[in-house]
Amino acid sequence: MTTMDLTKLDLVYQRPKALVDIYTHYCPGCTHGVAHRLVAEVIDEMGLRERSIGVASVGCAVFAYNYFDFDFVQSPHGRAPAMATGIKRVRPECIVFTYQGDGDMISIGTGEIVHAAARGENITVIFINNANYGMTGGQMAPTTLPGMKTTSSPKGRDVEAAGYPIRASEMLATLDGAGYIARCSLHNPKNIRIAKKAIRMAFETQLRGLGFSMVELLSTCPTNWHLTPFEATRWLEEKMIPYYPLGDYKIHPALVENKV
């Protein structure tokens, strides 16, 4: 195979500068890495690095602050939207976003996320939905599908005993304070590109002061789903998308001309 002279070639893509050049602790094939990359690309493209403050939550992404090249704080489990509120209210010129998993945001953090959205806090929430508690080894989460086996629902989620999953995007979109809410997926190239546009739209919402913005990213968890990374993307497409339909759930009228 002929090797090409790189100096004579156009650069099509390289990793974003806002991502620290460091090996991450995420499992092979985990789409946390894709989500991190998209956020970093958007922050690079919008020139926001020197104004950004991220709020890491508790879950697999607890060490997110090691991977981004800008200011970051660490919040207790579920409290990131409250911490982000405190920061944004005192430093409104900064771009403040949280990065939360499904257990963090929709189980212990339900109070904080609902009220941040209701207040129309000008923060952006990157919400990773992989239908389980990843960091602690794959327990049932509020987003676990009916019948889905996890370490704390070994016979499959029984809706009689454990109730039904929560659709966070639909729920939060009912709040007037929400400016932009979208659900996207990271399971294939087409959807990853759409997700990046949604993330960009969410940060635009914050920049323009149009209220609370959130992008829910359906994500894979190969390790706890006991699937290979590629099989996990197929499982997501077949099983999660029917329950969590993709699309825009809330768009502030002022954003309409830039709709994804």
Add this chain to the structure above:
Amino acid sequence: MPVKGTIVVDENLCKACELCIEACPVHVIALSLDTITPRGYHPAAIAKEGCTGCGICAIVCPEAAITVYREKLKTPSAEAGGTP
């Protein structure tokens, strides 16, 4: 004639998840079974001719480990030898 491209995979970051292998439209990426990264993985790399520098592998890579290159595009008239 398709454009020629290539990728460079950072062996310090690649975790051999194989998402790029599945995503590549021309199926030219494979794990290098004769190489082991410092972390113990067989890294992904171009295994045969045909890369067009489309960048889809980089879109799916969770580690942002892939840098994508493509040869400079020639205009059709220049290729045909006609007047620009």
Add this chain to the structure above:
Amino acid sequence: MSRELWEGNEAFAEAAVRAGVQAYFGYPITPQTEVLEYMSWRMPELGRVFLQAESELGAINMIYGAACAGVRAMSSTSSPGTSLMMEGLSYIAGTEVPMMLIDVVRGGPGLGNIAPSQGDYNQIVHGGGHGDYHPIVLAPASIQEAVDLIYQFFDIIEKYRAIGIVMVDGSLGQMREPAEMPTMREVRTEIPDFAVSGAKGREPRILTSIYLDPVEEEKTNLRLMQRWQEIQKNEVRYKEYFMDDARFAIVGYGSAGRVALSAVRAARAEGIPVGLIRPISVSPFPVQVLQSAAQQLDSMLVVEMNSGHMLEDVLLAIQGKIPVEFYGRMGGMMPFPDEIFDEIKRLVKGPISLEGHPRDRWLARIQTVVNG
């Protein structure tokens, strides 16, 4: 500045405003809701940040964020809300950012009632949040004293990057007294060098309480302990009354100390050589003061509005050198001067039994008081 009649809660709020507080996040709970209500118009009036949070849990985490962003931030709450804030306090301590909290204590445990008590001493002073941390806790006994302490408190906690808690009981929050407000200070604009504010022209800063490597976590804990030792050396505050020739002493803080002072005055009028030691900082605790006093005393009486929390710290300081007796009222009941005067007379008459724990001896006596 002139003396005006102030309600306690509003005075605490205004004192913090004068001290340059930049952000207040709170939640309604009796008997401190007036702090929230006062701040709801006073802070926006000055262009500062005010927000009523969704719960005390939300409030303490908003403070956490604002403190990380390098501004003077505070909240106020009462006992059930304080319990909710314990998680946040532990995180704030672990991240080593300063913040101020006012706890207006009420009867408990559980929902209890809205009457005054001192039942939060243990959770505040001995750290109700998990892990090794020590907040600086001040216990004023009058509105003016609270105003003066709050006015200097931000400077103190910022010096040590510590949590500062002003612990008062419900009566102090609700009462009205004349007080003079200090002059308004400029709000600070410089950003402390630990704060996150957007990494413009500098390396990014990370504020976290995670130290996954036990070696690093131990270093952090040692750092916190060394800072605590500095605080113990420099920040003890107390007041003594009639102690020069005293042979008996009452130890009480906040409203309990204030009521005890009336009893001490009454006793002195009858020639009883009794004095009062009133801790103003309960954390750090005035250990030395009590130990030196013990050398001249026959016995001590601890008065609290709980089942004897500070009592244990007094016993630890005295180390059995002299008898220590206890008198307490709980559940929102306030002790009256005549009850304490009776206790003083009992102390003077003697002898004091050294059998068992002073709390048990008190429990035997208090039944008669409670049952009339």
